[in-house]
Amino acid sequence: MQPIISIKGLTKTYEGGFQALKEVSLDINRGEIFGLLGPNGAGKTTLINIVCGIVTKTTGSVTVDGFDIVDDYRQTRSRIGLVPQELPTETFETPWNVARFSRGLFGKPENPGHIEKVLKSLSLWEKRNEKIMMLSGGMKRRVLIAKALAHEPEILFLDEPTAGVDVELRQDMWSVVRSLRESGVTVILTTHYIEEAEQLADRVGVINHGKIILVEEKNRLMREFGKKQLVLQLTDCLAVVPPELDDYELELSESGCELTYHYDTKQDHTGITALLAALRTAGIKFNDLSTSQSSLEEIFVGLVNQEA
Amino acid sequence: MNLHAIKAIYRTEMTRMMRTVVQSIVAPVLSTSLYFVIFGAAIGSRITEIDGISYGAFIVPGLIMLSIMTESISNSSFAIYFPKFTGTIFELLSAPISFVEVLLGYVGAAATKSVIIGLIILGTASFFVTIDIAHPVIMMLFLVLISVSFSLFGFILGVWADGWEKLTIVPILVIMPLTFLGGTFYSISMLPPAWQTISLFNPVVYLISGFRWSFYENSDVAVAISLGMVLGFLLLCLIAVWWIFKSGYKLRS
Ligand SMILES: Nc1ncnc2c1ncn2[C@@H]1O[C@H](COP(=O)(O)OP(=O)(O)OP(=O)(O)O)[C@@H](O)[C@H]1O
Ligand SMILES: [Mg+2]
Secondary structure (H helix, E strand, O other): OOOOEEEEEEEEEOOOOOEEEEEEEEEEOOOOEEEEEOOOOOOHHHHHHHHHOOOOOOEEEEEEOOEEOOOOHHHHHHOEEEEOOOOOOOOOOOHHHHHHHHHHHOOOOOOHHHHHHHHHHOOOHHHOOOOHHHOOHHHHHHHHHHHHHOOOOOEEEEEOOOOOOOHHHHHHHHHHHHHHHHOOOEEEEEEOOHHHHHHHOOEEEEEEOOEEEEEEEHHHHHHHHOEEEEEEEEOOOOOOOOHHHHHHOOEEOOOOOEEEEEEEOOOOOOOHHHHHHHHHHOOOOEEEEEEEEOOHHHHHHHHHHHHO | OOHHHHHHHHHHHHHHHHHOHHHHHHHHHHHHHHHHHHHHHHHHHHHOEEOOEEHHHHHHHHHHHHHHHHHHHHHHHHHHHHHHHHOOHHHHHHOOOOHHHHHHHHHHHHHHHHHHHHHHHHHHHHHHOOOOOOOHHHHHHHHHHHHHHHHHHHHHHHHHOOOHHHHHHHHHHHHHHHHHOOOOOOOHHHOOHHHHHHHOOOHHHHHHHHHHHHHHOOOOOOHHHHHHHHHHHHHHHHHHHHHHHHHOOOOOO
């Protein structure tokens, strides 16, 4: 299937000479949730703003649904909704009015029913006629999402949708994003909360210093990069690991009552069966065992550090 | 052409005008009334007539011009500067609209508002003095053309300004002196010859003169020249706007 967004060799050099994007190439698949991760200043917002038309590219090409973002900007922009990182709002207007305005701006005929649906789905219906400046920060963010959804976009960009948002609202946002995906909307979100990407994204891209350093299906990423460890609670504590178990590079805890074994899920043979057999031979008994996997956050930090 | 977008911008701007009705309509009416009290009553009692027109009636076209020029500039410059200032401009930049549509929406709304204000001032003035309009169609033509060109000018100013200072300094430093020296309160022929010549370099003289002609068939310069000046100014603004549009000047980084 043709990707809905195709970015090829995109570079951006800002006026001052700073190069924010270096030869970025990236495809976004139709209907997926794509998580774009990267430290502060990596170029996430720059990338999004170029696709949306707010920042001009220096070189490279971007197509949305097969249309070029410069030559066919009316086609591409009418398909896109954007929730920006900052919270710029028309303080004296009401949620209803700004949502209606956005819809018109994006070339769609009036449809009060749709605006109503959007405002309700974001729990803004009761506040529809209040001045935006009277709303809380979280509510303002919802207003921005409502504006972005008012023209029924096929693609939604969320630039750090949950920065500074409380746990409950974050959960709400996640469910909004999930239901959007169910209705066929492609969602691209940037976030600093790795947990968010872990919860939501189908695929993850990592950007650092203006370069995409990795794009991978989230599950595969976690499988491939995810080191697993097996921890055994010993029945009888040990002073040292017996030499016949040296091959397994086991770690003995300070108390001597916990043995940790690291293994790689990538390998066909994790060595667990052999380890357990060896333990039995050595006469080491255990009364509990647990496994754990490194989180996306650890993978991410690892990648970015490697890069630096 | 994204007509829905033009409509959305136009309507939002007009709604804002209704919301700030005191500021946008009551204020010009009040200041016009004050001008009448101060200039019409105080000075008018000494000057009584200029070129056969009562002083009170003589200053009406100039007062209308004064208001619509300042209103056009401040309304449209503010309308585009404010989104830049708050950051809501991102939406205009990311929408499937061209600069022309943005322009039509904002300048259209600002000009409409100016025309309405001009007519309200005319109505207010008619309470104070009797006004005859010799050429209503030409009067409307001047009113609309000048509202549109100064709204365009204001739009350019709003795009160009990167601070409140720049936004307010141009109207105060350039427009105010030009309009006050433009013959609102006197006829150019009343000035010493040297000042008459200097006045001819003031474009506002032509605007006020032409507009006054449409009322009283009395003017400092030929009405055709006045109309030519208005159209020339309009053209100049259109060229500037076209250049802004081409270069994406200061709006996109
Ligand atoms: N208008 C601009 N002019 C010059 N440099 C800019 C401009 N906007 C961004 N930059 C620079 O480009 C780099 C990338 O910025 P960008 O906002 O894309 O990062 P980001 O990944 O979104 O960061 P964050 O996580 O903090 O939002 C930064 O070093 C920033 O300073
Ligand atoms: Mg950012």
